[in-house]
Amino acid sequence: IHDFEIATLGRTSEDVAEGLETGMFGMVEETLRDFNQSISISEYKDPRGMGFQLGERLIQMKAPHREYSILATGAGLDMPVTVHVAIGTDTVHMSQHVEPEALGSATFTDFRLLSSVICDLEGGVYLNIGSAVILPEVFLKALTIARNLGNKIKNFTTVNMDMIQHYRPHQNVLSRPGGKSYALTGHHEIMLPLLYQALLESL
Known part of the structure; x- marks a missing residue:
């Protein structure tokens, strides 16, 4: 998430305590939408996994600060960058844009990819x-x-x-x-x- 926000917004920070009080913690629409749409149901069987899908999305959307992104750099070089999700631990899981089947399949692909690297x-x-x-x-x-x-x-x-x-x-x-x-x-x-x-x- 931080990598994605740095690439798209140039920064990644918010006042967690204040956001919790108002119910706005992690509710940045652009991040929630763009992150989750990168892992769509139509692509969740992509053998390159979640890390590649996110990086490729940053490249396709011409994220203004993508040169600082590990995800975008990995996708651009066709090098594996894996993302290991525990559902409910990340702010992007609070979004209406989440497709759980795609999320689970993509991160499982990344687990298999990491295992092959190991x-x-x-x-x-x-x-x-x-x-x-x-x-x-x-x-x-x-x-x-x-x-x-x-x-x-x-x-x-x-x-x-x-x-x-x-x-x-x-x-x-x-x-x-x-x-x-x-x-x-x-x-x-x-x-x-x-x-x-x-x-x-x-x-």
């Missing part, structure tokens, strides 16, 4: 950045599927980056999967640019 994790790196519950759970299941299919995934690195370290990322990302693991604690606006610069200098 099949190639041997020798690679998985970063969990700021997700305390959903992505650690999704990662553990995707890793299980990849190993169940016979893929050797033993030598890899996992990293959890967050402002505080939570139980589930520690268990499901750093501890249970095996491999090397690192917990990096700090503010994202500081840590991510530092990581980016470190990667550039290592090339």
